[in-house]
Amino acid sequence: MTTTTIETFTTSQLIAELVTRGVLKAEFADKEAKRSARAAAKSERAAAISTAMTGILEVLANPELKDNNYFSVKTTGNSVGFMTHVTGERSVILKALTQLVKDDKVRKIGLSGGVEKLTSEVNAFQIRYARATKIEVAAKEEEAVEESAEETK
Numbered sequence: 001m002t003t004t005t006i007e008t009f010t011t012s013q014l015i016a017e018l019v020t021r022g023v024l025k026a027e028f029a030d031k032e033a034k035r036s037a038r039a040a041a042k043s044e045r046a047a048a049i050s051t052a053m054t055g056i057l058e059v060l061a062n063p064e065l066k067d068n069n070y071f072s073v074k075t076t077g078n079s080v081g082f083m084t085h086v087t088g089e090r091s092v093i094l095k096a097l098t099q100l101v102k103d104d105k106v107r108k109i110g111l112s113g114g115v116e117k118l119t120s121e122v123n124a125f126q127i128r129y130a131r132a133t134k135i136e137v138a139a140k141e142e143e144a145v146e147e148s149a150e151e152t153k
Contacts, residue, residue: 072129
């Protein structure tokens with residue numbers, strides 16, 4: 001005969017047992033189940049974004065695509081689409097690209113008539129992504145240092 005101790009219960013089993021014994025109300029168990037489901041969904045989304053980020057960086061490093069300067073979420077006439085190379089929903093790929101731009105691993109630019117512009121000067125269909133070279137990242141960091149030095153004057 002096996003004995004059941006509190007250490008062998010899972011969280012959901014423990015809550016169910018406490019509801020059965022009348023220590024907790026059923027509404028608490030429902031709230032806890034929803035909270036657990038939200039936490040699991042959030043964890044899955046974070047894992048999907050991380051996987052997409054890795055895939056995007058692999059696409060950018062792919063020697064077959066080295067001649068392509070511009071990338072977008074979906075393939076267009078002048079850019080390679082990440083969705084054809086990276087597994088994931090559009091929203092996940094966009095979230096991954098946003099994080100990579102924030103980490104200075106990718107540049108977000110506007111492309112109108114083959115000319116690079118600021119993203120604020122173009123519409124959403126003209127947004128493209130480009131490789132962020134070490135020179136560009138160093139220039140951005142140097143520019144930020146110069147701006148902060150000017151602000152302290």
